[in-house]
């Protein structure tokens with residue numbers, strides 16, 4: 346009987362209340378400054394170390410790609426960010442996520458360069474942690490349930506994620522995130538350049554980089570092949586941690602996304 350009631354439930358408020366609690370991300374609560382997010386004017390953004398060796402994701406992601414991607418591309422966003430901030434001591438203590446999410450507080454002369462490079466720094470920091478050598482398999486727990494509820498099955502989700510990445514024109518990123526609207530339900534997003542769904546108040550759960558520099562050495566222009574071959578290195582435990590952590594609404598969950606813990610004194 347209870348099973349039948351659940352099947353008939355639909356979107357009536359009483360029925361929604363029975364579903365797992367999903368908290369909406371409210372953009373006006375992004376991200377309040379705390380002691381952790383305000384460094385000193387002497388602080389510099391720093392390239393985070395990879396959480397695994399360069400060859401650890403072989404054969405799915407080759408070490409040459411990893412070395413260039415982390416040591417050259419990501420490093421250059423960090424260097425460009427630091428250099429753009431040289432003349433602006435009032436911004437030098439802000440972490441990359443704050444800089445990305447507060448464009449109106451940037452002087453016009455550096456607004457674009459900050460957005461691009463703070464975005465590059467934040468997104469790559471998330472990307473490295475979305476993968477792991479001891480990874481793959483399937484998500485478990487509440488995230489697995491939510492994926493099944495939204496997409497029908499894990500396989501369907503993967504296909505739609507790949508399709509979104511394939512269809513994205515030019516360079517950008519493909520995301521699984523909790524929507525600010527619709528009770529924080531899971532949604533696939535793509536962002537151009539180094540934009541991030543956080544800019545619209547959505548909370549990122551999983552991300553893949555579809556800039557050509559992420560796959561060109563191994564896959565040349567075959568982006569679909571890269572996207573399809575990425576799943577064995579996806580760290581579902583990290584994604585589940587982000588998903589479950591995002592259920593507890595607090596400003597703390599936004600901390601550490603973009604390098605606040607990785608700033609180093611000059």
Ligand code: MN3
Pocket residue numbers: 414418469554556558559
């Ligand atoms: Mn990249």
